[in-house]
Amino acid sequence: MSARAARLPLLHLVPTATAASHRWRDNAACLGLDAELFFPVDNRAASVETPRRVCRGCPVRAECLADVMATEEPARRFGVVGGTTPGERRVLHRAGLAITTPLVGGEVA
Numbered sequence: 609m610s611a612r613a614a615r616l617p618l619l620h621l622v623p624t625a626t627a628a629s630h631r632w633r634d635n636a637a638c639l640g641l642d643a644e645l646f647f648p649v650d651n652r653a654a655s656v657e658t659p660r661r662v663c664r665g666c667p668v669r670a671e672c673l674a675d676v677m678a679t680e681e682p683a684r685r686f687g688v689v690g691g692t693t694p695g696e697r698r699v700l701h702r703a704g705l706a707i708t709t710p711l712v713g714g715e716v717a
Contacts, residue, residue: 630675637666647687651695656688663691677701 633639638646641662648655663669673690682701685694692700 632668632671632675635668636672637662637668646689651693656693659688660691663688666691 638659645662646659648659663672666672669690673692676689677697677700680689680697682698685697687694689697
């Protein structure tokens with residue numbers, strides 16, 4: 609880890625369901641929408657605003673972001689996922705994103 613990354617605080621993403629089980633996708637705000645909407649040609653603010661708007665109101669946004677952060681290859685980041693662009697996910701990854709899931713009883717693992 610770089611000295612800069614060591615100074616950054618850890619971000620703990622706490623999804624409400626286990627991200628490994630993809631059942632959360634049944635409740636995603638993007639379910640049934642054209643996937644191309646989430647893969648804009650460029651990452652300009654105007655291009656990513658529509659998919660971000662969909663993600664903002666999504667009840668499973670944390671699960672979506674946790675899933676992509678756990679499975680996405682760093683060299684292959686594409687599209688708006690969990691309301692974040694590839695560059696934003698790169699920053700989260702470098703900052704030491706810790707994905708945690710609730711245990712039985714509501715405690716965090």
